Amino acid sequence: MLKEFKAFALKGNMIDLAVGIIIGGAFGKIVTSLVNDIIMPLVGMLVGNMDFTNLFVVLSEGNFATLEEAQAAGALTLNYGLFINNIVDFLIIAFSIFLVIKKLNSLKKKEEEATPPANTKTCPYCFEEINKDATRCPRCTSELSI
Incomplete structure (x- = not known):
């Protein structure tokens, strides 16, 4: 205590x-x-x-x-x-x-x-914050459009 x-x-x-x-x-x-x-x-x-x-x-x-x-x-x-x-x-x-x-x-x-604006975007499938330049989500592995 x-x-x-x-x-x-x-x-x-x-x-x-x-x-x-x-x-x-x-x-x-x-x-x-x-x-x-x-x-x-x-x-x-x-x-x-x-x-x-x-x-x-x-x-x-x-x-x-x-x-x-x-x-x-x-x-x-x-x-x-x-x-x-x-x-x-x-x-x-x-x-x-x-x-x-x-x-x-x-x-x-x-x-x-x-x-400065964030260097991230939201995955449209799992809504996880990811790098804006990512082509695949590290959480759900969905392919992202560029």
């Missing part, structure tokens, strides 16, 4: 997946910083100097000017501003992944188009 696990874990696809997850986590941090530190302050400025991180509703008693004050006091809050930040964060990550996948698919199509 240990040998099977080792063979599974060390396959090329598994290593690629692990690297992808690590890079994805780092990319997520960059996008989160982009949203929180650059995009949302600009959006907040455009909609009247609004700080989305301080959009919240206190579900318990008390009035608080900022989310930090409410959390420090132990008040129960509904943080819809942070939820908006997370939605924008998700949309940017999803769009970025879409662009990467789109580019990879276009490169894959170009690679498929660049491959």
